[in-house]
Amino acid sequence: MSERRHSLAWRLALAVAVVCSLVMSVVAVFLYRSLAAEIAYRDDIALLGRLEQVRTLLHDSDSLGALQQRPQLYQNMLGNQESVLRVRRADGSVVFEINPHGETLGDPPRIGLARRPSRADIRLDHGASLLAGDAVGPAGEALTVMVGKRLHEREAILASYRLRLYLAVAAGALLAWVIGLLLVRRALTPLREMADALALIDLRNLHRRLADTAAPVELQAPIQALNGMLVRLEQGFERLSQFSADLAHEIRTPLHNLLGSTGQALNQPRSVDEYRELLGSNIEEYERLNRMVENLLFLARADHGQRPVHLQAIDLTHLGEELCDYFQLLADERGAALQHALHGTLQTDLQLLQRALGNLLANAVRHARPGTTVLLSRHDEAGFVGLTVRNEGDTIAPEHLARLFDRFFRVDPSRTEPGDSGGLGLAIVQSIMVLVGGSVSVHSAEGVTSFTLSFPDKGALES
Template sequence: MKLIRHMSLTTRIGLLFFLVAIFTFIAVGTYLYRSLFNQLEYRDDQELIGKITLMRHLVEESGSSAAIRANPHAFLDAAAHHDRLIVMLKEMNGETILHTNADQGHLPVISVLPADMAVTQKAITLLWTSHGLAARAIATKSRLMNGEQILIVVARTASDRMELLKAYRMEVWIAALAGTLLVAISGYFLVRRGLRPLRMIAAQARSVTAHKLDKRLDIASAPQELHDLVQAFNAMLDRLDSSFQRLSQFSADLAHDLRTPINNLMVQTQVALVQARSVEDYQTLLISNVEEYERLARMVESMLFLARAEHTHVVVNKSVVSLAEELQRIADYFEGLAEEAGVRIAVHAQGKVYADAILLRRALGNLVANAIRYTPRGEVISLHGETRTDGATIRIVNPGPGIATEHIPHLFDRFYRADAARSNTASSAGLGLAIVQSIMTLHGGKVAVRSEKDGLTVFALIFPAK
């Protein structure tokens, strides 16, 4: 089995061709041989029946056993031209009257047909002579003209037809072996030629590297049976290319976002070390450094959460949660921040949602924080919650400048910021919406966004039913 597993597909199919061919040729050859053997045996048996019938007729026309001994020519002429034919005439006391071809050996005792019974093929017996020759024989009684009965035995050790059959059997084996080899060799080359498109596809696949993820397999050059495979492989390359692009962008964005707080820490510390400072200056420096450390900690914690959520390592403890209570809890939590921004938060909710309360609060917190950041002073942020038969939906609606259409498809990418002017602020690391999407994925739901320029921006969290 190990040897077969290490064989190429061409060799395996060629070997299967060989096995199928040899079994087919053996089966057909055996069938033809047996069919011819049965036909020749039947003809020999009919000839044997004819001979013993003739011998019985000659005996019936003979006057006595002494007359047969005196003039056996009629019997010898009947057995002439058959050098393998044995004819024995015996008296009932066992004395031999006639025995042709005695050099082929004596015959054992076999069953004898009565004189008045017709001779049929069923009476023929397969036996071995005293010289070890296989023979087919038939024995019957016959009555002389004087009323005396004698025993007639006719046997045949082999016929010319059976000798020809032996040669034919050898030719069948030679033809079967030659045909098997021819089919196996031709099958191997035909399979190799038939698998040529597969080797071409493999060569195209080998040309795809990390620097050439934009290359795709040519489906036009592939046979129909491989179209699904080629399409699946190209789809996999599309996913890999997209993931690689996101990874590259993620690495660049991560380096950019980490560089800012690290540079701040380094520059501030270097400036403080240029000369001696007062205690108040050092305290101010430490406070500023703590803010940068907190920013780094939030960024690392968010990245860790996204990584764990992506590999489903975040435990989701779902339960039935009241929409009104959870949305009011979020409104109360952000009340102080909303007052500073000059906006108000209104809750309109009813029903329940089947979700993890902690993860739900985190997702809502990120969305409400963004809404407060972009809502003009004096406006109202609305939190809506409703339950339907297919699940529950939470909407965070806020007026503002809106989100440009070209930014919407990328809003949930990590480190993506639609507002370039705020790309370096400490208030946002560009991971909040990515976390929201991961939380909804963990719940089996989805997040949707709709925005109008200088109008309403709506983020919808759609949860499936319990």
């Protein structure tokens, strides 16, 4: 019963039944009132005609005595057991009265001879409709005539009709619910087919998609959204698989070095200097693993929005000088020069900006050609402030440009150096720009490579 209560088909079928019941109820009320009004109208018209007939009969009779001796005539004229008739003299004495059920009859207002009776003159009294009027008997005698009809027969007819309407509405509601349930279940067949198709999709066949060609118009948008979600899931799973493989590869190298050097040291006794050299080499590998773990933690926090952004006005000139001083030693080792042309201020997170520019500068210095200059500059475009790191070196192939910001990706995997980011530096730059609401782009041609950090104009304060 719980499943039925929460079933969409049952709810829709119930809604159809309720709507049909309301419509049929309105129609039933209309038909009932129309029938009641029609019966009342016919009874009233018959009562008006009966008053005129009795008046005419009394006026054309030879004597009242003859009329009193022929009561069957009046009963045949009235036609049924529900009609009543009473004729009185001016002194109130009854000439004759036909009242099959012996009910107490009231005295409605009389209608004069000069006025034609209407439906408004009919009064309801003691479960009967009554109409009274003056009449002229034989020899001009003043009389009072009252005609009427009991309402019991009318009420019985309407009660029977009312019961039939109740039964018709109830049967119609039940039929509407059954038919509605069948139609809704048939209409929901595409949803069940879509659910069955989704149930067949797992990690081994994420490439499968839902077909929307034969689907109803209302389901095409959800199917397209689900297919888009499947595309994103497939891409995300592929990236996760590649990331896991790359992570295993990156961790295996330092661990292999640590195990190999430590194993060799344990094979035979070593001098203190040899142990010191071994420990120093191991420290480098530990530092490499530590940097990798810290970078991965930063990326994980950035991806889940756990790294808060603290906006502040940053002096770009001062920041450029600090970065050049910090990387000057590395540049000297490469035989390259550092230069910055930053100016103005920028509203963003200082630590994130330092890390992003630091990663780009470290990458640019490592790949710069000896004797060239690594330039850090600023340029403003429509709606954006751009900070660019430019170096001269090997041109990056177009097929590699799209993957530069992938985690653990290296253009030359064999080229690893102490202090590098383990292939995570550019991925961190991209995550930082997503955090601050900006973007990063790269361009490489004719031996010149430029990385540009673009900040929206709301981040720029002044030039």
